[in-house]
Amino acid sequence: MSEANGHKEKPRLTNPPKTIDFRISRRERLGAQQYTETFEIPYRKNLNVISALMEIRKNPVTKEGKQTTPPVWDMNCLEQVCGICTMVIDGRVRQSCSALVDDLLIGSGGNTITLEPMSKFPNVRDLQVDRTRMFNHLKQVQAWVELDGTHDLGAGPTMTQAVQQERYAYSRCMTCGCCLEACPQYHDDNYIGPQAIAQARYQNMHPTGKSTIDERLNGLMGEDGITNCGNAQNCVQVCPMSIPLTRAIYETNRDITFNALFGWLRK
């Protein structure tokens, strides 16, 4: 983020190309064959991947001049907070709404940008995937605070600024799936993954949420549980919200050990 003295300017694209090629993975429907099409659009300043896709969608003709179907992708907030537009861009999983064309071109040094769907989720069509399983993971760890009721019962528990700030960091997870895409241990939904572990940790940190910590830890101790983590740390590196994932994994492991050791005492 900001530096103590002076500010760092992002590098600028000084010599933009006239046109940009978008190599886009296509798939007609779930289970169909995947193929690639290339679209050429004129370079403009301030493009992000989404605005380029919008441009292509208006008139879907490939670089070779073939009329084709418009690429399908998901988008909503366009501010990198809903997580829906996640895809693999030039080999890296990230949100397409915050992927600025200039930055991508600086990164690659060329004039081609490659768009692929995430590979670890069912590919609905083109760049669209189905991440329902991530929401199921949240059910599995009971990622909520158990309330007596939603009627007026006055203020919640007090909390120090330090705890609040730590919880805030976890609260920003938008279930985008970058962490699962990057995790070498996650495939075929064999492992619940860092997202759900972090959300369990988030709830376990809450004074009321703590009361159901056992249920949450239970959700993480099955075959698809936390022990699958090989500590490769890819997840933290790709997480767009900088969720402290490895810390969550470490602390949750600690809680589980503690529970295993002393759990019977509380029974």
Add this chain to the structure above:
Amino acid sequence: MAGKIKIAVVGGGLAGLAATMKIAEAGYEVDLLSVVPVKRSHSVCAQGGINGAVNTKGEGDSPAKHFDDTVYGGDFLANQPPVQKMCEMAPSIIYLFDRMGVPFSRTKEGLLDFRRFGGTLHHRTAFAGASTGQQLLYALDEQVRRFETDGKVNKFEGWEMLSLVLDDHQVCRGLIAMNLQTLELKEFSADAVIMATGGPGLIFGKSTNSMVCTGSAVSACYQQGAKYANGEFIQVHPTSIPGEDKLRLMSESARGEGGRVWVPRNTDDKRNPKDIPETERQYFLEEKYPAYGNLVPRDIATREIFQVCIEGHGVGGENQVYLDLTHIPAETLDRKLGAILEIYEMFVGDDPRHVPMRIFPGVHYSMGGLWVDFEQRTNIPGLFAAGECDYSIHGANRLGANSLVSCVYGGFVAAPNAIDYAKNVERKNTETNGVHATELRRQQEINLQIIKNKGSENQYKLHEEMGKWMTDNVTVVRYNDRLKATDEKLLELQDRFKRISINDSNLWATQAVPHARQLKNMLELARVITLGALQRDESRGAHYKPDFPNRDDERFLKTTIAEWSAEEPILSYEAVDIGLIEPRKRDYSKGGKKEGKQPQETLRLAEQAAASGLPVKEGADQIREGGYDQKPENLSGAKIWSQEKGELIDPETEAETRVQQGKDIDAAGGKQTDER
């Protein structure tokens, strides 16, 4: 009657989830439909916070003042009883979210922290970093997931509601929705339906809204007989970051935390903004509105910025002004505004901690929406509405951080009323008399028509054209001739719409069919907005006509009601319930915001509060005798920014300076907007 009841909630933003949670908690079954997975709803975008007069800063804040600020901020166009109820409920809503685990920012003591937002002098806005909407939505999402796990909630994510199912007596019996992967249509029969589908920003092409905010579902209800109210009241946010795909919001909290809006005094000044000395900067909001300074309500800020730019005084002569945070220490900024500064940095590339941001107004919020009564019932029996898609709370202009609270309030009120209705509604033989199948067939035919059409028009280009016309002519400044021309344009677009051909031959998960349907509905709603604006020959809140610069209570202290007909919207006007606070001139440039009949009004408020059993908090009085102009008991919190060096000064002195300066402005020829 008896038996199981079923309620359908359309939309899983704050309003929809709030309603769903309440219904499920009461033990009833809910079908929850949403275009996007509910956790990805537009509500995640809200950055600034949620209002509730919890009065933790010893400022003597109270629900009564929140009520007054809201009504006054809305230029008296809101029916007052529901606004009052909302403001009374607001503190408990914030506490509930606190209990659900929202990581609200805290004071040193570990209590909830509050910040000050536009249109009030109180610290009334609870916030979670700078991504409050995200955290509030997630908290509800978590609770609803709990009920889903218990089998109380059936989620239909990736389903778009297309139309209502109405029986022969125009009673709502459910709805038709489309699966966005398969294009399968399905009937959802329900004893009551709650609409919570959010705003219609996409009618303006680019806006600060998310891409599902088309208003399409609401337009469908309107075309089936639901009344649409106050459509012409569209809030344009003063500070957005112009972008290719959308206008990204720079939250008002940037101003709340001390951000200052300025332009170089000399438009040709090409210097780096940091090198322009204070004396050569024009802090035009602070100069004109000394009391509120950069925190004037957003409609005023918007118009001032718009005005400065169209008069050619924007930075570099372009449509942009500076929003400057560089005088605030970077750590403070990171702590309080981290998320929104990241947005700017991410999408523009400059670091706002060190370089003033460039911003321009962007379409942001619709005060108008489905007409509802004080129980969130629309005019169609069995159909309820809550959240941004209803018109009820914000009048002619919404105050910052008041939407989230109104969404939750709306959901909380709609839910029990829908349950009550569903328990008592006669069902007769609606299941068997075929109304659902008939409506399903009608929708099927619309789809087939769209798919079959072969014409030369492009749906996305039509959308762009509509957006541009609406943005240019139906936003900040409105002229009747241009409004008329816009309506003609909309008619032309409606005609051209008949000649679109979808450019997707693959119907699996196609976005072309849904978009075409949305476009058609958006065009209908665009006419409501435009014609409502055309007929309202006055200026009020977000609606501003230079040719009619004053508020005209005699003719227009009325709710605009639009009803659909095949030719054009039929407009009528309904009296506004102003029984609690007497309308007064809205003027943020003067000393207090109070004038004229203050004491009486305060008395009435006090009686009202007593009668309604408003909780009386410890500490400062809720309602001061003799009006708000009196010195507050406790000045410690009631500080406001001075226009000088951004230092805090007390409001007493401030009021005097401001009155003096207000006079100066008047003497110098005044400005029209000061009168409003």
